[in-house]
Amino acid sequence: MTPSTPAQPPAALFSPAYYQDPHATLSWLRENSPVHEFSFPVGDVKTWLVTRYDDVKAVLSDQHYSAEASTWGNAEFRAAGLVAAEGTILARGISVVDPPYHTRLRRRAMGAFTTRQVEQWRKTVQEHVDRILDDCSRSETFDVMDDYAGEVSAGVLGEILGMRIERHRELVSALNEAFPSDPALMHKVPEAFGRICEYAAELVAEKRSNPADDLTSALIRGGDPDDQLTEDELTGIVAAIIMGGSDTVRGFIGNAVLSLLDHPGQADLLRTDPQLAEPAVEELLRYDGALSTALFRVTTQEVELSGTTLPAGAPVIVGLLAANRDPRRFDRPELLDLRREGHRHVGFGHGLHNCLGAALARLEGAIAIPALFARFPELALNAPRGSMRYIDNWAIRRLVALPVAASAKAVTRVPQEV
């Protein structure tokens, strides 16, 4: 620490101020306390946050950091109710179990995400994006989060999974309640998760009797006939896909659009060079991804990480946003540079639990983000920049709203800072 470095991070971790600007705090921690012990706001549980790129990758690829907190979490962690989805089928879901069980679920799920399958989804995504852009263009102002990003992520996922339209609409409302923008609505979360599991169970039952050309039917069909998944396991995978693939894509598109509005030169590059669509997604995910952190890991024994000793059963959170701006790994990390080449970001995680839907997310990003700027070449923010708010959520980084106008002339709200 130099004499001018403040002795504390600018905002307390997972506080309202942190959610609005996590980067300043994460940057302080990365330099001054890279394996940082703090009190997790729910239950005041002693937890460690890891912020350097190499350490984040090390944790995510080391079997001494388990995703299975129900098995390895210490008494304090369990007592605080931090074991994910306890009491539902998702308590043994793909994202919170270790090998060999994880390997079995993962292999089965990956079987439905083949390259050929993802290529077929290109048309689906393009059609949804075009239709939603038509809807947005009926008004001179709209909200990117609800009217565009939310519609794209839910519409694409609903069609890919094969959901009936009326069930799909209900699911969108359950998803909004499962990931509320308003902290006062947190009490609705468990019930909303329950509904998502119910939808997933219904969908599996329906596709079992009426198989079609969709992901749910492919999951039911696939796999080794001697090692069939149980109904709960299949339902759990479908529910994990619904949850993993909705708010993340919505959040990412929103963050990407705001980053590009902040950097008009980069938005111009994207507009004029279609080859940039795919690399742009990688850089936008690095710059301000949709998951601030991965899910909890728990140490299976005492371990040492960059000079800090972690006891057995310790909850560990890896900072994906922090790692993606580590100057040890990325040259001038604060700069958005769509033409950046080189090191891979960890926006989709790393290791065994890395994002199952990354290929689909990349496809959605590479189509939806450039298409918005192509359809509205003069897209402008329709609110003061300083009024942008992020949801209070320790893992998901998503804007509450992103009001835009089709052109500077259509801006209705004075763009002065608050």
Ligand code: HEM
């Ligand atoms: C931009 C959008 C997305 C981002 C940033 C994202 C990010 C991530 C990250 C960081 C992880 C690892 C979490 C951990 O290690 O604890 C993950 C896992 C996962 N993601 Fe995504 N994701 C996105 C889109 C999707 C989509 C579209 C789907 C499904 C269609 C999906 C399904 C999943 C599932 C099922 C897992 C758990 C995998 C496992 O535990 O083996 N995600 N995602």
